[in-house]
Amino acid sequence: MATLRITDESFSDLGADAIIVLANKDLSLTDSGKKLDQQLKKALSRALSKDQFQALPGRTFLFYNETQNPSRVFVAASATFTTRLSGLREAACLATRAASKRGAKKLVIAFDPENEDELQAIAEGALLAGYQYQEFKSEQKKTQLKSITVCGNHKSKNLGQKAKVLSEASMFTRDLVNEPANTMNPLRLAQLAEEAAALLGLEIEVFRPEKLLNMGMNAFLSVGKGSTVPCRMIHLTYKPAEESRAHIALVGKGITFDSGGLSLKTEKGMEHMKSDMTGAAIVLACLRGAAQLHLPVTVTGLMMATENMPNASANRPGDVVEAMNGKTIEITNTDAEGRLALADGLWFAQSLSPDYLVDIATLTGAQMVSLGRMMGALLSNNEDLAGRIQRAGEKSGEPFWQLPLYEPYRYFIKSDIADIRNSSGNQEAPTIQAGLFLSEFIQHDRWAHLDIAGPSWQDREYNVFSRNASGFGVRCLLEFLSDF
Ligand code: BES
Ligand code: ZN
Numbered sequence: 001m002a003t004l005r006i007t008d009e010s011f012s013d014l015g016a017d018a019i020i021v022l023a024n025k026d027l028s029l030t031d032s033g034k035k036l037d038q039q040l041k042k043a044l045s046r047a048l049s050k051d052q053f054q055a056l057p058g059r060t061f062l063f064y065n066e067t068q069n070p071s072r073v074f075v076a077a078s079a080t081f082t083t084r085l086s087g088l089r090e091a092a093c094l095a096t097r098a099a100s101k102r103g104a105k106k107l108v109i110a111f112d113p114e115n116e117d118e119l120q121a122i123a124e125g126a127l128l129a130g131y132q133y134q135e136f137k138s139e140q141k142k143t144q145l146k147s148i149t150v151c152g153n154h155k156s157k158n159l160g161q162k163a164k165v166l167s168e169a170s171m172f173t174r175d176l177v178n179e180p181a182n183t184m185n186p187l188r189l190a191q192l193a194e195e196a197a198a199l200l201g202l203e204i205e206v207f208r209p210e211k212l213l214n215m216g217m218n219a220f221l222s223v224g225k226g227s228t229v230p231c232r233m234i235h236l237t238y239k240p241a242e243e244s245r246a247h248i249a250l251v252g253k254g255i256t257f258d259s260g261g262l263s264l265k266t267e268k269g270m271e272h273m274k275s276d277m278t279g280a281a282i283v284l285a286c287l288r289g290a291a292q293l294h295l296p297v298t299v300t301g302l303m304m305a306t307e308n309m310p311n312a313s314a315n316r317p318g319d320v321v322e323a324m325n326g327k328t329i330e331i332t333n334t335d336a337e338g339r340l341a342l343a344d345g346l347w348f349a350q351s352l353s354p355d356y357l358v359d360i361a362t363l364t365g366a367q368m369v370s371l372g373r374m375m376g377a378l379l380s381n382n383e384d385l386a387g388r389i390q391r392a393g394e395k396s397g398e399p400f401w402q403l404p405l406y407e408p409y410r411y412f413i414k415s416d417i418a419d420i421r422n423s424s425g426n427q428e429a430p431t432i433q434a435g436l437f438l439s440e441f442i443q444h445d446r447w448a449h450l451d452i453a454g455p456s457w458q459d460r461e462y463n464v465f466s467r468n469a470s471g472f473g474v475r476c477l478l479e480f481l482s483d484f
């Protein structure tokens with residue numbers, strides 16, 4: 001990752017070899033851009049007005065200046081279909097990618113952010129531009145970009161640190177999710193959590209199957225029965241040095257590979273199911289981030305790590321298991337495994353008496369069908385909590401759209417022979433059906449469920465999100481945790 005510096009001085013070129021000018025939506029320049037334009041004897045504004053360059057999301061404009069140093073100026077407009085913050089983050093990201101591709105080493109970003117949120121968004125965009133997953137490439141491309149300086153007239157000391165931690169959390173999540181399932185299994189997730197805990201002073205307890213059996217977590221255990229790798233429930237705790245303002249529990253779905261089990265997925269459906277542990281990766285990234293930012297809240301993280309595979313010991317459609325809370329579940333579809341893992345995780349989390357309870361999961365294919373890959377689904381029994389998450393998502397550029405926990409649909413999860421069933425086989429509002437299933441394990445009045453099946457994985461680069469694992473949701477949750 002390139003180093004980031006935020007200076008509260010007004011724009012100067014600072015010996016950069018490339019400059020990014022962020023323009024307003026209407027392509028007008030802010031004071032910093034105008035200052036550069038003066039230095040270039042108006043060549044920049046002339047070029048901009050002559051060119052076909054339009055302020056559209058995703059467009060950058062490269063201006064070569066023959067006579068002066070630095071010779072390259074990249075202009076990106078904060079044009080957006082969504083929010084101004086998203087537009088700025090995207091513009092900074094695209095222009096940084098363009099500059100980096102053309103060999104820039106020392107980059108300065110000229111803009112005059114109106115507030116600290118804008119400055120943070122620009123810094124995040126620039127940092128996230130550098131993400132590449134090259135772990136398994138024989139030849140790794142090295143980026144030359146060494147330093148990024150963002151000019152902005154705001155004095156907050158922690159802003160650069162916050163942008164760094166959030167960007168790093170996003171890239172950490174992507175690395176975990178991009179790692180293939182033949183190495184990224186529950187044991188590896190536990191090992192990575194141990195490493196993070198040792199490094200950052202988090203408390204950690206890793207629960208093995210024998211222990212989980214004693215605790216009665218049969219719904220979670222049943223998911224991993226068909227796998228040769230044992231499951232793990234990973235329990236992390238971050239406690240602030242100062243007095244804690246709130247206790248937030250995060251529960252993440254950590255299916256390191258979802259084959260569907262005996263209700264086997266199709267070839268296409270299974271393609272990127274290594275990503276089914278995104279929720280757990282985000283939970284780990286949030287615990288790390290909370291510690292790095294010294295947030296004044298207690299955070300519990302539960303990673304429900306297991307693999308969903310078919311073998312002779314696997315769950316069979318029709319099997320009945322008893323969950324930790326005593327409810328019996330008919331497993332009508334072994335591919336609806338995420339809700340089985342979360343059911344016990346959520347029940348256990350409540351025994352720790354958190355003030356807020358949030359789970360995050362790549363839970364239903366229908367989430368992607370209904371909301372696409374650019375927003376997550378939010379289901380909650382508490383409007384204050386829902387609002388907090390939605391505001392955090394708006395700020396981070398990871399929007400969550402609320403769906404109702406509509407009671408009349410609860411009949412879908414009724415079973416003929418057990419208390420409930422994990423799948424109805426009915427295609428009416430499957431994301432809501434999944435939320436209602438989880439609610440069977442909730443006795444807490446501040447609970448939110450985040451379904452990120454769509455946005456966790458991108459088919460193409462979009463805004464600051466990389467192709468493949470995107471890390472969507474982790475900056476939202478860190479913003480949420482930062483707001484107590
Ligand atoms: N992991 C999948 C959901 C998923 C699908 C995530 C596509 C990302 C992309 C989940 O375990 C699953 O298979 N859900 C089923 C539930 C159904 C059987 C009730 C689904 O959505 O089809
Ligand atoms: Zn599944």
Ligand code: ZN
Nearest residue numbers: 255258276338
């Ligand atoms: Zn799954």
